[in-house]
Amino acid sequence: MPVIRTLAELRERTEPVRRSAGRIGLVATMGALHEGHLSLIRAAAAECEQVVVTIFVNPAQFNDPGDLDAYPRTEDEDVRLATEAGATVIFAPGPEEVYPPGFVTAVRVGGVSEPWEGAARGASHFDGVALVVAKLFGMVTPDLAWFGQKDAQQVAVVRRLVADLNIPTAIRVAPTVREADGLAMSSRNVRLDAADREAALSLSRGLRLVADRAAAGDTDAPALARAGRAVVEQAGAEVEYFAIVDPGTFAELDDLGDRDALAIVAARVGQVRLIDNWELPRHT
């Protein structure tokens, strides 16, 4: 399938679908596709006549130039995998197509952007995500857009953006796809060596421990978070945060009680920064 690079070509593909009242689905990615991305594309293909997969390593959301440079880029393989999974359009614009000369607009989602990932990666991270998501929504004009639960705070930021700006795109969230041993799939996993790969497993192990204790009736959120953190630290990973939060606002919880709660973790394993999360059972 030919890769589309410009907005003009993209519109040539989406306009006929829109005129015939077909649904346009968007799966936004930064490439280096794995099963996590493919699950989003398959879900989009099940609901939409046209499935636009975007591949754009968005410079605006990287606070660390080293991370941007090291981000894996595998476009030919991405095109093959996305097409097999049901993509009908692949849009991989260059930075100048997304941010042409004269571009000056900023987008900031307050509140939910600020803690955790926002604090650890800097405010510019979610500013960059919100900007590119708003931009891609304007370029692709999707009826529906899919995001992965693995990036749970990003989901909350995007939901807030869409609600606050009355963007007429329905947000769909797909469950985190994991390796057989529990490691959440991530494009950055390819940078883990064998020892780091072992240590990386502690994130999902720590989260599962928290979920098991919560299921057994423990509602003391700070104590649960400390227990989860200890599992990750004992494996030699450097924990940035381990917390239990409200999945909509990302405010930290004291008591689980009868409410939705999410355990979240970010840790550095060797050179790689990983995140993961786990939905906790409700106590009634």
Ligand SMILES: Nc1ncnc2c1ncn2[C@@H]1O[C@H](COP(=O)(O)OP(=O)(O)OP(=O)(O)O)[C@@H](O)[C@H]1O
């Ligand atoms: N394991 C996964 N399961 C489900 N969705 C995922 C998974 N990994 C990524 N996604 C989703 O795919 C979309 C594109 O993500 P992205 O291209 O950043 O991949 P990634 O693997 O998260 O990369 P990285 O974490 O290294 O930045 C996002 O909506 C993200 O949440």
Ligand SMILES: CC(C)(CO)[C@@H](O)C(=O)[O-]
């Ligand atoms: C949504 C996204 C594609 C925006 O660049 C990115 O943050 C990601 O890959 O999760």
Ligand code: BAL
């Ligand atoms: N996967 C979320 C985007 C990022 O890590 O920059």
